Structure formats: C-alpha cells, structure tokens
Amino acid sequence: MFKKEIPPAPKSKLKSSVQRGIRQSILETYPLLARHIEEIIPKKASLEQMKLPDRAALYILDGEPLFWEHDDFEPLLPHLKLVHRFPEAFPSIRIDRGAIRFVLSGATLMAPGLTSPGGRLPAPRDVPEGGEGADEEGRWSRELKKGEPVVVMAEGKVEACAVGVLVEGTAEIKEKGKGPVMEECHYLGDGLWMLSTD
Amino acid sequence: MMAETQRQEIVTEPQSRRVTYCGVCSLPPEYCEYGGTVKKCQDWLQKNEPALYDTIWSPEALEAATASLSVEAQKRAAKDAQKKAAKAQAAEAKQADKLANSHIVIKRIERNKKKFVTAVIGLEAFGLELKKVAKDLGKKFATGSSVTKTPSGGEEIVVQGDVSDEIEEFLLEKYKEIPEDNIELVDDKKKKKAAAAAAGAAG
Ligand SMILES: [Zn+2]
Numbered sequence: 001m002f003k004k005e006i007p008p009a010p011k012s013k014l015k016s017s018v019q020r021g022i023r024q025s026i027l028e029t030y031p032l033l034a035r036h037i038e039e040i041i042p043k044k045a046s047l048e049q050m051k052l053p054d055r056a057a058l059y060i061l062d063g064e065p066l067f068w069e070h071d072d073f074e075p076l077l078p079h080l081k082l083v084h085r086f087p088e089a090f091p092s093i094r095i096d097r098g099a100i101r102f103v104l105s106g107a108t109l110m111a112p113g114l115t116s117p118g119g120r121l122p123a124p125r126d127v128p129e130g131g132e133g134a135d136e137e138g139r140w141s142r143e144l145k146k147g148e149p150v151v152v153m154a155e156g157k158v159e160a161c162a163v164g165v166l167v168e169g170t171a172e173i174k175e176k177g178k179g180p181v182m183e184e185c186h187y188l189g190d191g192l193w194m195l196s197t198d
Numbered sequence: 199m200m201a202e203t204q205r206q207e208i209v210t211e212p213q214s215r216r217v218t219y220c221g222v223c224s225l226p227p228e229y230c231e232y233g234g235t236v237k238k239c240q241d242w243l244q245k246n247e248p249a250l251y252d253t254i255w256s257p258e259a260l261e262a263a264t265a266s267l268s269v270e271a272q273k274r275a276a277k278d279a280q281k282k283a284a285k286a287q288a289a290e291a292k293q294a295d296k297l298a299n300s301h302i303v304i305k306r307i308e309r310n311k312k313k314f315v316t317a318v319i320g321l322e323a324f325g326l327e328l329k330k331v332a333k334d335l336g337k338k339f340a341t342g343s344s345v346t347k348t349p350s351g352g353e354e355i356v357v358q359g360d361v362s363d364e365i366e367e368f369l370l371e372k373y374k375e376i377p378e379d380n381i382e383l384v385d386d387k388k389k390k391k392a393a394a395a396a397a398g399a400a401g
Contacts, residue, residue, distance in 0.1 A: 081217075084215065084217040084226070085214040085215050085216075085217070086214065086215070097263070097267060098268075100229075100232065101232050101275065101278060104229070156262070157226075158226070158228060159217060159226040161229065189224075189225055189232075189233065193225075194224065198330075
C-alpha cells in the first residue's frame with residue numbers, strides 16, 4: 001500500500017461533525033478500543049487530516065498519526081504507532097520469523113507464514129462479552145472474516161509489524177494452507193511509517 | 199488496606215504504552231536487524247537503552263532467534279542482510295556526496311532605502327521543510343517570515359529585516375548536518391544594476 005515514499009502534505013482541521021463520525025466508525029470497527037477512546041481522541045480534541053496519494057487519508061491528533069483510510073477499503077485502519085500504544089485492542093494473527101523480512105519489504109503475506117509452527121491463527125473459544133482477545137500463545141479468541149482489519153504480530157517479537165485487511169478468512173487460511181492472506185498493508189518502515197506528521 | 203489497593207488496581211484502565219523507537223532507523227529496535235543500518239542501530243541502542251540492547255542483542259537472545267530458522271533460511275537471511283547493508287551504504291555515500299555539494303545562500307536584499315529582507319535559499323537539499331523553518335525563524339526573530347516561490351520554480355524563505363548573521367548562527371546551531379562551509383552569505387545591493395544589465399543584454 002505504501003511501498004513508496006509519501007510526500008508530506010499540509011494538514012487540515014476536520015469539522016466537528018466529521019470528527020464525530022470518525023470516532024463513531026472507530027468504535028464500531030474496534031469495539032475493544034471503547035475504553036481507550038477518550039485517550040485516543042478526547043471529545044474536545046481537534047483532529048486533523050492529511051491527504052495521502054491514491055485517495056488515501058491519514059488522521060492525526062497533535063502530530064500523532066492515528067488512523068488511515070483508503071477509498072476502496074471500508075474500515076479505518078490504525079497506524080502502527082497506535083497499534084503499539086494499544087496492542088490488545090486489535091484482532092491479530094502472527095507470522096513466523098522467516099516471513100518477517102518479506103512482509104517488511106512489502107511482499108504479499110502468504111498463508112504458509114501463518115500455518116507453520118512459528119505462526120499463529122485464531123483458536124476459537126468461549127469468552128465473556130467484551131472479553132475477546134489473544135491467549136498467551138497469541139491466538140485470537142474467534143475466527144476472523146475476509147475483509148476484517150487485522151494486526152500482524154511476529155514470532156519472537158513484542159511489537160506488531162503490519163496491519164491490513166484479510167483477503168481470506170482465518171478459517172479458510174487454515175483449511176487451504178496456501179494463497180495470499182493480506183495484499184495491501186501498512187508495515188514497519190513503509191512510506192506511511194516514515195511520513196513526518198509533526 | 200490490602201483490599202483497597204487491589205480494588206484500585208481493578209478500576210485502573212490500561213493506559214497507552216510508550217514504545218521506544220530506534221533513533222537511527224525509526225523502527226522498534228527488535229526490528230533493526232531487517233534494515234540496512236544494523237551496526238549504527240546497535241551503537242545507538244547500546245548507548246541510549248542499554249537494557250533493551252541486552253534483551254535484543256545478547257548472545258542468548260540471538261541464539262534463540264536463529265534457532266527457529268532452518269539452515270537454508272539462515273543463509274538466505276544473511277545474504278539478504280548483506281545486500282541491504284550494501285544498499286544502505288551506497289545510499290548513505292550518495293547522500294553525503296549530495297550534502298557536500300549543496301549550498302545554502304543567505305542573501306541580504308535591499309528592498310528600498312534602509313529596508314532589507316533576507317532570503318534563505320537551498321535548505322531543501324538538507325531535507326528541511328521550508329514552511330517549518332520559516333515559522334521557526336519568524337518566531338525566533340519576531341518578524342515576518344514566509345516561503346515564496348522563486349522565478350526559477352523553486353522555493354525560498356524570505357525573512358523581514360537584515361538578519362543574515364543571526365540566521366546563519368541559528369541554522370548551524372539547530373541543524374548539525376549543515377557544514378559551516380556550505381553556507382554562503384551574500385549581499386544583493388547591486389541587484390538592480392545587475393538585473394538592468396541582464397535585461398539590456400537580453401534586449
Ligand atoms: Zn534501528
């Protein structure tokens with residue numbers, strides 16, 4: 001998605017009605033963020049927008065990048081710096097160590113990087129309302145659907161390395177064990193990561 | 199007492215985590231190995247975050263990290279790292295070369311009698327954002343300062359007043375990557391004459 005360097009563009013303040021809409025859609029897409037939302041976008045804060053190439057846009061608060069969106073993608077996706085701040089609030093999968101360098105060079109994430117011993121896919125289990133999350137092994141508590149936003153963790157690492165939308169549900173990934181999992185994503189060191197938002 | 203502390207722990211909401219990012223390549227330091235500046239990254243981390251350095255680069259940590267990769271994958275990773283390092287080195291050399299050949303001109307321009315403006319030209323070659331620097335200069339000298347287009351299609355900063363020396367000092371102090379030799383101070387008093395001569399020659 002952001003393989004190329006992104007030229008910094010001017011930021012513009014958002015109308016409060018637009019800001020409310022963004023806050024609402026963040027809460028709808030990421031219900032686990034509800035208890036952090038006041039910290040992420042305080043009601044009185046004024047959110048800014050930076051236009052990115054290819055009709056994408058980044059939302060920024062006080063110089064901190066929060067979410068980005070692309071016209072073609074339905075959900076707002078978190079900037080990795082936000083994921084690092086609240087990692088437990090985003091559904092995640094885990095790639096094995098060998099796949100890390102491919103993902104960090106912008107390659108399509110493929111199923112074998114997740115189905116190998118070092119990878120992690122969800123292990124559905126009963127959880128109390130609002131108790132969705134990853135177990136100690138890093139397995140999410142429910143299968144994730146095609147089109148859902150997902151954070152990519154990595155074997156042996158603490159921090160997430162990528163975020164994007166699944167092009168295949170996690171149940172199908174387990175079943176087939178091959179094929180692309182995530183085509184366009186935001187990863188550590190890409191143009192979005194390197195973009196200055198001060 | 200005990201019960202109270204416990205209750206407090208329960209009601210405290212988890213807060214935003216603060217993650218340290220590498221001062222060289224900007225990634226979380228555990229990912230520095232995938233960039234082309236590993237050696238520099240390591241030096242930075244050892245100096246700034248020694249504890250984190252140990253957890254990532256200690257022999258035990260490294261052994262655990264490679265144990266899960268097949269010999270084949272380790273070889274590929276090593277080759278990949280070598281390539282990246284060579285690429286980063288070449289890019290660095292190119293950038294150093296570019297900087298050595300880039301000049302900033304601070305020009306005093308007489309607008310009309312005893313009224314001067316100071317133009318700063320060439321900052322973008324050093325990766326500086328003109329708008330931001332213009333704002334900083336305006337604040338620093340409490341004067342008007344803005345980015346204007348030049349006839350040649352580029353951009354320069356124009357600061358109200360005769361502040362050439364002060365600007366030079368400010369730039370050298372704030373942006374250590376600019377060598378003093380690459381800043382040139384010029385006086386544009388004779389601009390009109392030169393412009394007239396040029397116009398004459400053209401006509
Ligand atoms: Zn680094």
